[in-house]
Amino acid sequence: MNRLSLNQKTVNGCTLPEAVAACVRAGVASIGVWREPLREFGVEAGAALIADAGLHVSSLCRGGFFTAPDLGEVLADNRRAIDETAALDADCLVLVVGGLPPGSRDLPAARARVADVLAALIPYAAERRVRLALEPMNPIYCADRGVLSTLGQALDLAEQHDPAVVGVVVDSFHVWWDPDLERQVARAADRIASFQVCDWITPLPADTLLARGMMGDGHIDFRHLADLVAKAGYTGDVEVEIFNADLWREDPDSVVATVVRRYAEHVAG
């Protein structure tokens, strides 16, 4: 329970103060913060609010979208995200690297672009002691969201850089199906910067972006994955991040109570 972190997306209707208050009421010690509600409240004010509440920030979500056409804007926005991560003293900045550029079918080129933009951001992140966390995404999002499709591929990229500056996210929704999961999580070792959980439910909801389920409602063996991550040496927070329109309509305190219960039932060792 003391490793559970509530990703703000799970209570998407909440402002930052509301999400922080819900964590405090439920005894959840950490939060995964999203940039949009953070900026709405103000970065410095948000950092102070979270610190005053005694919460730890397990991640800032998210930077990335490295494949967007305007390289200058991509770099500027990701540097802002790095600054925000430093301001929150968050464990990492989650990077969703982006899909194919508009009109392009050249996947190798998009992947090369991701490597180039990452390299360009390294010095700025290193100076601010911010850890970048590459998120491999379920192939369902390869075209429009993330051309990093497997943990192995994310590690191939991460391993070109200092582990203090570039790690990876292990998110159950994105990696659960991978036939090479056992080997790649072991390989990830101290590169694991974030461990996120939500379930794969069927039939998949119509909007694939909001297709994620509460742990226990779907097909993922969380204990197996949590064991792999623990054996790999990860001792950090376990962030519950659920994009789901039905869940977002529920009362946030009730959602957080369910998260706490399901985490204990399905994830915690």
Next chain:
Amino acid sequence: MNRLSLNQKTVNGCTLPEAVAACVRAGVASIGVWREPLREFGVEAGAALIADAGLHVSSLCRGGFFTAPDLGEVLADNRRAIDETAALDADCLVLVVGGLPPGSRDLPAARARVADVLAALIPYAAERRVRLALEPMNPIYCADRGVLSTLGQALDLAEQHDPAVVGVVVDSFHVWWDPDLERQVARAADRIASFQVCDWITPLPADTLLARGMMGDGHIDFRHLADLVAKAGYTGDVEVEIFNADLWREDPDSVVATVVRRYAEHVAG
């Protein structure tokens, strides 16, 4: 053009004679047959109809679903499918291996079951000179349709058997995102028993089973994939298989005409 095959699913509203006639009218020399409409018409009658029309059968779709609870029924149904493949003199029997059994979250066990059932079917297929084609499926279908998720994983399994009896399907929809695609298609070599094409479109249609697009409507670089498959030594048919509810409402002759045109524009070398 002489390598184009129309998978019957692309004109799903057609009976077998209607699909055969549509191929003949459009000058398409091969057809991928589905078991349900074949049995509706009669297996022997269907084989005679197709042969009389001068068509070649590039595949029978499909056997598999090895993870279903009743092993006896799984084996019996797949032996029937092998017999039907032999009756049609089809190039291969496509195997969709099945998802997680009802109520199970044990993916490694489901994958082991697939290997066991495949091994049990080998002698029956070998005696009838039928080639089984393992179809790795996009991870979007891992839970409910196919626990073989990558071409590499399918090859790991196929390579335990005689290549004359066990091959693999390379289907653009299922493999296009794979960061290891180049290497695995080259490795597949004479294991490639079927090459199927359709596009990955976004936003993904609500029913993921019917989420496939006409070549050119989505994000896949078909020429790149066709080049890889050709370099691997494959010279067989290229089957256009599109599960799409909008397409199924169109006039079949118009659909086939579009298939012929888009194949020439996007796939043929």
